[in-house]
Amino acid sequence: MLEINDLHAGIGDREILKGISLNVKAGEIHAVMGPNGSGKSTLAQVLAGNPSYEVTRGTVSYNGQNLLEMAPEVRAQNGIFLAFQYPVEIPGVSNAYFLRSAYNEIRKANGQEEVDPLEFLDLVEEKLKLVDMDESMLSRSVNHGFSGGEKKRNEIFQMAVLSPRLAILDETDSGLDIDALRIVAEGVNKLRSPDKATIVVTHYQRLLNYIVPDYVHVLANGRIVKSGGKELALQLEEKGYDWLQGAAAGAVA
Amino acid sequence: MKKAGASSVTTRAPGSIEVYRDDFEGQPGGPDWLWALRKQGMARFQALGFPTTKNEDWHFTSVAPIADRAFRLAPLEVRGVKRSDLARFNFGENAWHTLVFVNGAFSEDLSSAAVLGKGVRVSSLARAIKSGTAGIERHLGKIATFEQHTFTALNTAFINDGAFVELAADAIVEPPIHLVFVSEGEGVSHPRNLIVAGRHSRATVIESYVSLRDSGYFTNAVTEVSLGEGAHLDHYKLQRESESAFHVGTVQIREARDSQLHSFSLAVGGSLARTNIYTSLDGDAATCTLNGLYLTDGTQHIDNQTSIEHIAPNCPSHELYKGVLDGRSHGVFNGKVYVHPEAQKTDGKQSNNNLLLSPSARVDTKPQLEIFADDVKCTHGATVGRLDDLAMFYLNSRGIGPETARMLLTYAFAADVLETIELEVLRKELEKMVLVRFAHDTVA
Numbered sequence: 001m002l003e004i005n006d007l008h009a010g011i012g013d014r015e016i017l018k019g020i021s022l023n024v025k026a027g028e029i030h031a032v033m034g035p036n037g038s039g040k041s042t043l044a045q046v047l048a049g050n051p052s053y054e055v056t057r058g059t060v061s062y063n064g065q066n067l068l069e070m071a072p073e074v075r076a077q078n079g080i081f082l083a084f085q086y087p088v089e090i091p092g093v094s095n096a097y098f099l100r101s102a103y104n105e106i107r108k109a110n111g112q113e114e115v116d117p118l119e120f121l122d123l124v125e126e127k128l129k130l131v132d133m134d135e136s137m138l139s140r141s142v143n144h145g146f147s148g149g150e151k152k153r154n155e156i157f158q159m160a161v162l163s164p165r166l167a168i169l170d171e172t173d174s175g176l177d178i179d180a181l182r183i184v185a186e187g188v189n190k191l192r193s194p195d196k197a198t199i200v201v202t203h204y205q206r207l208l209n210y211i212v213p214d215y216v217h218v219l220a221n222g223r224i225v226k227s228g229g230k231e232l233a234l235q236l237e238e239k240g241y242d243w244l245q246g247a248a249a250g251a252v253a
Numbered sequence: 254m255k256k257a258g259a260s261s262v263t264t265r266a267p268g269s270i271e272v273y274r275d276d277f278e279g280q281p282g283g284p285d286w287l288w289a290l291r292k293q294g295m296a297r298f299q300a301l302g303f304p305t306t307k308n309e310d311w312h313f314t315s316v317a318p319i320a321d322r323a324f325r326l327a328p329l330e331v332r333g334v335k336r337s338d339l340a341r342f343n344f345g346e347n348a349w350h351t352l353v354f355v356n357g358a359f360s361e362d363l364s365s366a367a368v369l370g371k372g373v374r375v376s377s378l379a380r381a382i383k384s385g386t387a388g389i390e391r392h393l394g395k396i397a398t399f400e401q402h403t404f405t406a407l408n409t410a411f412i413n414d415g416a417f418v419e420l421a422a423d424a425i426v427e428p429p430i431h432l433v434f435v436s437e438g439e440g441v442s443h444p445r446n447l448i449v450a451g452r453h454s455r456a457t458v459i460e461s462y463v464s465l466r467d468s469g470y471f472t473n474a475v476t477e478v479s480l481g482e483g484a485h486l487d488h489y490k491l492q493r494e495s496e497s498a499f500h501v502g503t504v505q506i507r508e509a510r511d512s513q514l515h516s517f518s519l520a521v522g523g524s525l526a527r528t529n530i531y532t533s534l535d536g537d538a539a540t541c542t543l544n545g546l547y548l549t550d551g552t553q554h555i556d557n558q559t560s561i562e563h564i565a566p567n568c569p570s571h572e573l574y575k576g577v578l579d580g581r582s583h584g585v586f587n588g589k590v591y592v593h594p595e596a597q598k599t600d601g602k603q604s605n606n607n608l609l610l611s612p613s614a615r616v617d618t619k620p621q622l623e624i625f626a627d628d629v630k631c632t633h634g635a636t637v638g639r640l641d642d643l644a645m646f647y648l649n650s651r652g653i654g655p656e657t658a659r660m661l662l663t664y665a666f667a668a669d670v671l672e673t674i675e676l677e678v679l680r681k682e683l684e685k686m687v688l689v690r691f692a693h694d695t696v697a
Contacts, residue, residue: 049650050646051646052642071654072649073649073650073652073653073654073658076649077652081650084647088643088644090665091668091669092669093662093664093668098648098661099651101653102648102653105652105657109652141665158651
């Protein structure tokens with residue numbers, strides 16, 4: 001589904017990703033872990049097409065297409081979804097309006113008919129339950145005045161409604177208490193399917209108790225320094241990142 | 254010479270004041286008191302002339318495009334405006350009490366009455382003057398001062414018709430009173446409105462300035478409002494003139510104790526337009542809310558000036574103006590708040606926020622606070638910004654393309670000031686208008 005090859009990217013003159021290669025197949029869950037500043041979030045943002053980042057080298061192929069040539073909205077219309085680490089507040093636009101616009105834009109791009117507000121309401125009701133959110137949040141402005149936990153749940157709610165083929169969760173667990181974490185994780189697990197894939201970017205192993213990955217990759221200094229199965233996450237929890245960072249730091253120091 | 258109208262525009266600057274003079278002399282004078290007032294207006298207009306940008310009140314707005322043309326009085330007899338043509342300006346509301354004026358003159362045929370209740374009088378000003386209505390002489394020309402205001406002086410010189418709204422004490426008017434000013438041709442009209450609200454009365458008045466087709470006319474309107482003790486007025490001024498038109502509109506209010514003014518000013522039309530909303534809090538605990546939204550595009554120039562005079566103590570005043578500027582347009586906001594020495598315990602809050610959608614759009618904002626009392630709470634602030642890149646990316650990442658995202662974010666910017674509109678149908682219509690206005694590239 002996703003083939004990343006020698007990806008280099010950064011902001012301005014600062015290179016943050018220094019050659020990432022990663023293959024994600026349908027049905028798989030990949031965890032990308034690493035210390036602060038390792039480039040985890042940059043990878044997530046680059047995959048979603050944030051124009052603030054510049055890709056300087058490498059290729060990314062998504063279902064056989066050149067992902068890097070696709071505008072962010074085209075990526076979304078083709079099934080890519082990024083759950084933001086810091087969801088953006090948009091006062092003045094209701095959640096319902098926002099999400100229905102997104103849903104319809106994606107349908108339109110895929111040659112499907114748009115849905116009207118009532119049909120949409122029917123459709124989202126069960127998804128709200130999935131993340132334990134009240135219907136009243138639909139009429140609130142997008143993320144405006146939401147608590148940290150509500151914002152993260154709203155991201156998962158959007159993901160549930162838009163039903164992406166490749167979901168990228170960028171530190172969705174950070175700042176969440178254990179109950180919220182469980183809700184978010186259950187939401188993700190229920191959306192698991194053989195034709196979909198998920199990349200979970202996280203700093204902590206904790207989330208992986210609830211979302212069990214097939215593969216774990218450790219990022220340090222813009223490179224993947226180690227890949228393994230889910231047991232790698234447990235090792236990281238015990239030993240921290242330092243034992244792996246040493247290997248990568250050598251190149252920089 | 255009088256039939257002027259469409260072919261009346263010349264560009265000989267020095268002559269334009271003489272053209273006004275000429276039309277002034279050709280007009281019937283009216284009753285003695287009015288003729289005297291009109292003569293004062295003409296004399297003052299001639300003495301002041303058109304303001305230059307050296308005039309502090311016109312620093313960011315050159316009126317040369319108005320001053321350089323010799324606008325003839327627009328013909329008062331206009332045929333061809335049909336009721337159905339005006340349907341699109343009535344917000345889908347047929348239950349409102351609507352007075353229609355074409356080139357400043359009342360049209361009974363196009364107007365429609367609602368049941369207004371006891372103690373309410375809404376009529377053409379010309380008719381009210383003709384029938385010798387008491388009260389007009391007492392207020393007309395007394396609220397909208399023209400010593401320093403050239404366009405008000407000019408309007409005063411040409412007082413003829415407009416709306417007269419009179420509310421007796423305790424009169425509560427349920428249906429909104431909609432005053433629709435339609436312009437046709439390329440002349441000038443000087444609508445003059447007078448609203449006198451008695452003690453504890455309450456009403457909603459909407460002034461709409463529109464035209465059916467694009468032409469380079471000039472509307473120079475003045476509205477005077479007297480709010481009695483405890484009176485409550487919701488006032489909406491909707492400036493939706495045609496693209497090539499010129500508009501100067503002044504609303505001047507005096508507020509007695511405990512009265513409440515809610516003013517909302519929308520400015521979207523005209524090539525050069527200026528709106529002045531001036532209120533004076535004369536009595537204890539009078540309140541005012543002055544809100545506004547201006548949307549500019551192309552080469553439009555839209556200027557908003559507000560003035561709040563805190564004369565009496567214990568008065569709160571709130572002001573929020575927002576502007577969205579696109580193309581090579583130019584917006585101006587100048588909000589003055591004067592707190593006089595006796596106006597202790599004044600609570601004044603003023604803000605002006607602007608969103609620039611294009612690199613060539615420009616805005617000049619000048620909040621002005623002058624305080625001569627020592628026990629007051631006043632804040633003011635102005636911002637000028639562009640669309641937030643991160644919010645843009647957030648919407649894009651959800652499949653929403655740049656044009657729709659831009660429309661949504663622009664709408665979101667204007668949303669809070671639109672939310673202050675209490676009249677629901679109006680709020681919804683204006684929300685729609687804002688969405689559509691910034692959807693030009695998305696409506697495929």
